Every structure is written in structure tokens, then in C-alpha cells.
Amino acid sequence: xxxxxxxxxxxxxxxxxxxxxxxxxxxxxxxxxxxxxxxxxxxxxxxxxxxxxxxxxxxxxxxxxxxxxxxxxxxxxxxxxxxxxxxxxxxxxxxxxxxxxxxxxxxxxxxxxxxxxxxxxxxxxxxxxxxxxxxxxxxxxxxxxxxxxxxxxxxxxxxxxxxxxxxxxxxxxxxxxxxxxxxxxxxxxxxxxxxxxxxxxxxxxxxxxxxxxxxxxxxxxxxxxxxxxxxxxxxxxxxxxxxxxxxxxxxx
Amino acid sequence: xxxxxxxxxxxxxxxxxxxxxxxxxxxxxxxxxxxxxxxxxxxxxxxxxxxxxxxxxxxxxxxxxxxxxxxxxxxxxxxxxxxxxxxxxxxxxxxxxxxxxxxxxxxxxxxxxxxxxxxxxxxxxxxxxxxxxxxxxxxxxxxxxxxxxxxxxxxxxxxxxxxxxxxxxxxxxxxxxxxxxxxxxxxxxxxxxxxxxxxxxxxxxxxxxxxxxxxxxxxxxxxxxxxxxxxxxxxxxxxxxxxxxxxxxxxx
Numbered sequence: 001x002x003x004x005x006x007x008x009x010x011x012x013x014x015x016x017x018x019x020x021x022x023x024x025x026x027x028x029x030x031x032x033x034x035x036x037x038x039x040x041x042x043x044x045x046x047x048x049x050x051x052x053x054x055x056x057x058x059x060x061x062x063x064x065x066x067x068x069x070x071x072x073x074x075x076x077x078x079x080x081x082x083x084x085x086x087x088x089x090x091x092x093x094x095x096x097x098x099x100x101x102x103x104x105x106x107x108x109x110x111x112x113x114x115x116x117x118x119x120x121x122x123x124x125x126x127x128x129x130x131x132x133x134x135x136x137x138x139x140x141x142x143x144x145x146x147x148x149x150x151x152x153x154x155x156x157x158x159x160x161x162x163x164x165x166x167x168x169x170x171x172x173x174x175x176x177x178x179x180x181x182x183x184x185x186x187x188x189x190x191x192x193x194x195x196x197x198x199x200x201x202x203x204x205x206x207x208x209x210x211x212x213x214x215x216x217x218x219x220x221x222x223x224x225x226x227x228x229x230x231x232x233x234x235x236x237x238x239x240x241x242x243x244x245x246x247x248x249x250x251x252x
Numbered sequence: 253x254x255x256x257x258x259x260x261x262x263x264x265x266x267x268x269x270x271x272x273x274x275x276x277x278x279x280x281x282x283x284x285x286x287x288x289x290x291x292x293x294x295x296x297x298x299x300x301x302x303x304x305x306x307x308x309x310x311x312x313x314x315x316x317x318x319x320x321x322x323x324x325x326x327x328x329x330x331x332x333x334x335x336x337x338x339x340x341x342x343x344x345x346x347x348x349x350x351x352x353x354x355x356x357x358x359x360x361x362x363x364x365x366x367x368x369x370x371x372x373x374x375x376x377x378x379x380x381x382x383x384x385x386x387x388x389x390x391x392x393x394x395x396x397x398x399x400x401x402x403x404x405x406x407x408x409x410x411x412x413x414x415x416x417x418x419x420x421x422x423x424x425x426x427x428x429x430x431x432x433x434x435x436x437x438x439x440x441x442x443x444x445x446x447x448x449x450x451x452x453x454x455x456x457x458x459x460x461x462x463x464x465x466x467x468x469x470x471x472x473x474x475x476x477x478x479x480x481x482x483x484x485x486x487x488x489x490x491x492x493x494x495x496x497x498x499x500x501x502x503x504x
Contacts, residue, residue: 067471067473067474068473090466090474090477090478108442108443108445108446109445109446109449110446110449110450110453110462110464111464117449121445122445123441123442123445123446125442147442147445149439149442151438151442154436155436155437155438157477157481158432158433158435158436158438158481159433159436159438159442159443160478161432161478161481161482162428162429162430162432162433162438162443163429163443163446164465164466164478164491165425165426165428165429165432165487165490165491166425166426166429166443166446166447166450167446167447167450167464167465168463168464168465168466168467168468168494168498169425169490169491169494169498170422170425170426170447170450170451171450171453171454171459171462171463171464172459172463172467172494172497172498173417173418173421173422173425174417174418174422174454174459174462175459175460175463176414176417176497177414177415177417177418177459178414178458178459178460180410180413180414180417181410181411181414183410184406184407184410184411185407186403186407186410186411186414187401189375190360190375190377190399190401190403190411191360191411191414191415191418192454192455193360193361193373193374193375193399194360194361194362194375194415194418194419195418195419195422195451195454196451196452196455197361197362197369198362198418198419198422198423198451199422199447199448199450199451199452200448200451201362201423202423202426202444202447203444203448206430207423207424207426207427207429207430208427208430210362210423210426211420211423211424211427212362212363212419212420212423213416213419213420214342214416214420215420215424216420219319221319221320222319222342225342225409226342226412226413226416229409229410229413230413234497234500235417237493238417238421238493238494238497239416239417239421241489241490241493242420242421242424242490245424245428245486245490246420246421246424248486
């Protein structure tokens with residue numbers, strides 16, 4: 001049985017609480033939240049603390065707060081030499097105060113409050129300062145996910161940047177696609193199977209082999225006609241730069 | 253029973269042949285291909301013609317060739333007043349020679365030779381010059397797909413441009429994500445569940461509600477640190493322009 005406590009009440013904290021609650025090998029000792037109310041639907045009230053000084057002993061403390069609060073929270077913890085991790089993809093391990101044994105427990109997924117996720121397929125990227133602590137983190141991670149990876153801070157940063165491209169920026173392209181549909185009164189529904197297939201393709205094909213379209217086949221007639229069709233300067237600009245980038249191919 | 257013939261032997265032609273072959277309500281009368289060999293795995297040899305003058309009567313002729321060949325092929329057809337359609341998202345209906353009754357039969361999907369697709373979920377966008385021909389196209393389309401839409405040429409052009417954003421450009425962002433992973437020796441596998449979830453999210457959420465990340469929350473520290481991390485000017489440029497576009501939000 002792994003006994004752990006969580007600091008935070010946002011998206012990541014809430015999804016972790018839900019996932020760990022389902023595991024019989026984990027006991028959530030306590031969760032710190034400035035406001036009790038946000039967690040009352042997930043936890044018994046007596047497990048929620050609003051003062052960091054009320055923490056009881058646990059094997060692992062998970063700080064799931066916004067990046068710019070991690071350092072401050074780690075300093076405020078009223079104990080030392082305990083295993084304390086953060087859940088950020090962007091922050092290095094040494095953002096944590098060195099009075100405790102430090103680590104990272106980064107679930108690489110996009111969490112929305114309004115949509116449940118199946119945690120078992122979410123990659124969890126772990127880092128610790130020694131093998132013993134790594135094993136402890138690995139045990140906890142394997143209670144909720146089948147995909148557990150050892151990822152050092154520098155690699156995690158690369159992953160985090162790459163995730164911005166494949167998740168945040170991709171979603172923004174969906175938004176632009178929807179804007180174009182709305183403007184021309186075409187149901188966005190028509191594009192949804194294409195979006196799913198585009199994502200599924202890379203499970204079996206390398207993205208470079210899956211690339212299609214006018215930029216890939218250097219079809220300048222179609223490219224010109226698309227640019228003439230677009231009236232929005234921002235969309236034109238994005239169209240141009242991504243078309244050029246595809247044309248340049250491996251010379252990136 | 254709908255009796256149809258196909259002109260072409262590329263990706264779209266081959267996927268249509270496979271899909272129509274499975275339908276008991278469709279008879280493929282003939283397929284025109286410059287070279288017989290490419291279609292021999294899909295069709296009996298006697299159904300493949302290499303001379304347009306050898307076409308027998310059919311209810312519908314589907315021209316599935318590259319955009320810049322559609323007009324020429326439609327002129328070369330040795331008959332008139334027949335129902336002739338093209339399969340292009342980018343070309344208008346009147347690219348077809350007016351000696352025949354014209355239409356469009358545009359399956360909106362990304363086709364790779366190396367990956368089979370389930371045609372039943374692929375939206376087919378139809379256009380015809382009169383109701384009678386539209387019904388004929390609709391009957392044929394419904395034999396292979398559950399998602400059939402009436403889409404006029406101008407709307408289809410909007411869809412085609414939007415498809416470039418959500419498919420071609422999105423796949424290119426996957427490629428950049430993989431390039432960043434490769435450069436820093438992180439397995440691209442770690443990002444695949446995120447990619448799937450990003451695509452699945454828009455089945456239940458509007459893309460604007462699904463948007464997350466440093467640009468959305470105006471987290472300039474993370475944005476600066478990502479830009480400092482990227483060494484490739486092209487990647488930096490794309491990062492900047494998409495970040496700015498997300499920040500501008502609905503003001504696009």
C-alpha cells in the first residue's frame with residue numbers, strides 16, 4: 001500500500017485524485033486545497049486540509065499546482081527529507097526545495113474539467129534523485145497507468161515543447177478549420193472523421209510518410225487558389241508558413 | 253442496382269473500387285487506367301480498359317484523377333448527356349465538360365495506399381446540376397457511406413481549405429513534435445496518447461473550449477522558455493505565429 005498526499009485542487013490534482021481513488025494499492029492520506037468546496041465531490045471532507053501544517057506522514061507528496069507556485073509551495077512544506085514531486089512538464093526537478101527528496105510525476109495528457117479521461121493509457125514521466133525514490137514513484141505510477149517512462153528534466157522539457165505542437169497548436173488548427181466552416185455555413189461535423197483518421201494514422205505510419213496535401217505534392221495551383229480563397233490575414237499567414245515548412249520537408 | 257464506371261487508378265480510385273466492390277447494390281462496369289497492372293489486384297482484367305473509347309453504357313461515370321487532369325479527361329469522354337462526376341475537393345463542378353450531365357462525388361478523407369480505411373464513416377460531399385442526378389449520386393454514395401452531404405462548389409472549397417488545416421497542417425505539427433523528440437532522444441510513443449485525446453476531444457467539445465496550453469493562459473514565462481529551448485528557426489517561427497494566433501483568440 002502506497003500512502004500519498006496531494007497538494008492542489010486544479011485539473012491535474014482532480015484527475016489524479018480520481019485515478020488514485022480507483023486503485024486499491026494506493027491510499028490518499030490527505031489533499032491540501034485553499035478551498036475545501038472544490039474537492040467535496042471527490043473526497044471525504046476530513047481528508048481535505050486547508051493548512052499545510054496539518055499534513056500527516058505519507059510515503060509521497062504530489063504537488064499539483066501551477067508552475068509558478070511549485071517553488072513557493074515546496075518551501076512552505078513543514079517537513080524535510082520526505083519524497084516530494086511536482087507534476088509539471090515544463091519545470092525542472094530542482095525547482096523543488098532541496099530540503100526534501102525531490103522527484104517529478106508528470107502525466108502527459110490534456111486534462112479538461114468537463115471530460116473524463118482513461119488514466120490507464122496516459123504516459124506518466126518520472127524522475128527522481130535516486131533509484132530508491134524512483135522505484136517508489138514507479139510503484140505509484142503503475143497503480144494508475146500502463147505507460148510509465150523514466151524521463152530526465154531536459155528530455156521532459158523537449159516533450160513539453162513537442163506537446164505544445166501536437167496538442168495546443170493542433171487544437172488551434174481545428175479551431176481555424178471550424179472558423180472557416182462556420183464562415184461558409186458548412187457543418188464542422190463533415191471534418192471530424194478526417195481529424196480522427198489523421199490522428200490514428202500516426203499509430204501505424206511515421207508522420208513524414210502520412211503527409212499528404214498540396215504543399216507535399218508541390219501543387220502550386222491549389223495553394224494559390226486556397227490563399228486567394230482565405231480572406232483572413234492571420235489564416236493566410238499560418239497557411240503560408242506551414243505550407244513552406246512542409247515544402248522544405250526534412251531540411252527543417 | 254447502380255451500374256458505374258471509374259476513370260483513374262490512383263489512391264482515391266483504388267479506395268472507391270474497394271468500397272463499391274463490397275456493395276451488393278453497385279456493379280462496377282469498367283475502370284479506365286493507362287496501365288492495367290496497378291488494378292489487377294482489385295479487379296478482373298476484363299473490367300479494366302486502357303482506351304476511353306471502349307466504355308460501355310453505365311448510369312454513372314466517376315473521374316478520380318488529379319485535379320489538373322479532370323478537365324481534359326472529361327473532354328475526351330466519347331459520349332454525351334451521361335452523368336459524369338469528379339472526386340475533387342478543390343475543383344468546381346464546371347471544370348467538367350458540359351457535354352455531359354455534371355456532378356461531384358467528393359469523399360472527404362485522407363487516403364494512403366498503405367492503410368485501409370472504413371469507408372462507411374467517410375463523409376461524401378455531393379453536388380449535381382439537377383435533383384434527379386443528385387438522387388442518383390446519393391443512392392451510389394449511400395451504398396458505401398453513412399455520411400452523405402449536399403455541398404455546393406463554394407462550400408466544398410471552404411471544406412477543402414479547412415481540411416488542409418485540420419489534416420495536412422496538423423500532420424506536419426505531428427512531424428515537428430517527432431523531430432523535437434528525436435533530437436532529444438525521447439520516444440515519440442510518449443506523445444501518441446496525447447495526440448489521440450486531442451483529436452477525440454473535439455467530438456464532445458468545441459475546439460475553442462478544448463484549447464489549453466501556455467498561449468491560452470497567457471503564460472509568458474513558459475512561452476519564453478520554450479522559444480529559448482527551440483534551436484530551429486522554422487520551429488521557432490511556427491511556435492511564435494500559432495502562439496500569437498491563440499492569444500488573439502476570437503479576434504481572428
